[in-house]
Amino acid sequence: MEVNMKGISASYQSVEEDDMGFRKGPWTDEEDSKLVNYITTHGEGHWNSVARYAGLKRTGKSCRLRWLNYLRPDVRRGNITLQEQLMILELHSRWGNRWSKIAQQLPGRTDNEIKNYWRTRVIKQAKQLKCDVNSKQFRDAMRYVWMPRLLERIRASEYQPVQPVITSTITQSGMDIQESETMWVNPSYTSSESSAEVQVPSSSDHTESRYDLPGCHVADSSEYGSDLFGLESLESFWNEENMWFLQQQLSDDLSLNK
DNA sequence: AAGATGATCAACCGCTACTCA
DNA sequence: CTGAGTAGCGGTTGATCATCT
Structure with a gap:
């Protein structure tokens, strides 16, 4: 499975699941697009529901963090000026x-x-x-x-x-x-x-x-x-x-x- | 060229605060 | 009031890349 890290695509084997079946570790492109699509349609908030209904085996917490720190459209990338x-x-x-x-x-x-x-x-x-x-x-x-x-x-x-x-x-x-x-x-x-x-x-x-x-x-x-x-x-x-x-x-x- | 070390940053963890039934 | 669920915050970890030796 491909994940995007530091601007490059890399094979990543160590995505694991916890006792509850939640995935941990770096997000895949597929997971990102699921999350973006869901939030684009339904909006932010109720993160546990987002995780569930977007078909993501992630905790709500993980979804929130991924959205806020990376996927949000207004996130600025690049060096601190x-x-x-x-x-x-x-x-x-x-x-x-x-x-x-x-x-x-x-x-x-x-x-x-x-x-x-x-x-x-x-x-x-x-x-x-x-x-x-x-x-x-x-x-x-x-x-x-x-x-x-x-x-x-x-x-x-x-x-x-x-x-x-x-x-x-x-x-x-x-x-x-x-x-x-x-x-x-x-x-x-x-x-x-x-x-x-x-x-x-x-x-x-x-x-x-x-x-x-x-x-x-x-x-x-x-x-x-x-x-x-x-x-x-x-x-x-x-x-x-x-x-x-x-x-x-x-x-x-x-x-x-x- | 290869291993060691350092730097970076995404993601996780634990905790607290808040909301609501 | 209380307890469960959720959101948010700050600290920490660990994978990867860059640089050094």
Whole structure:
């Protein structure tokens, strides 16, 4: 039987059935088309009925997941864009592992996809830096170093303002007004403040003191593996300018907390 | 060329929340 | 109120592909 995995057709032998006779494992083209046909005709919901009446030996849960994560017509495929990466970082800093909630802000992306992105890219980078992904150090690095850089890259590539995100609809005087909020472009870390307007001392002021984040090991360039955010190397984030800026931010935070 | 290792992502699992009889 | 059925969420697993040695 043929199944489609990662865009290629492959023979797959290990589709099995559980004690209840439900099939498990990758979906076949035939199963996909049965599910799509049924939902096209009858609509979503009542997943156990879908499974039964569509002639699928699958659990309702499995049908729901397959539809939402793969078969839905509005599912977006392909790489996570720079804008989406920035949104994920920002929204995760607000909401934590609320993948479904984050996914709602990214049309066409599924919670599964975002979760996978976070686990495979972001957590990996935290590990490489020997930081806990939830540590203040790593979060500050994201907020004050990586996200501004990402924003700069977006602006450089588009050469136009970043699209605001429509977050709510309010009704006023009988008219629907869409209130747009630049929810992920926090002024506190826009590029103008993070780099352009910040006075960076000459390199001689701090060349000797490569900044070690407390409890956070800055890896040698040889330790860097894949490229979070599509940058050439994570090392470029941890250059002296950004280190200096991050150090200032951290010391400001500390003084505020006194 | 082949085996080892790492990265990716679809799918499953367990749990909680919600609905309804 | 309670229990069954269902939907949805987040964590985890495992198959496959890609890259490295």
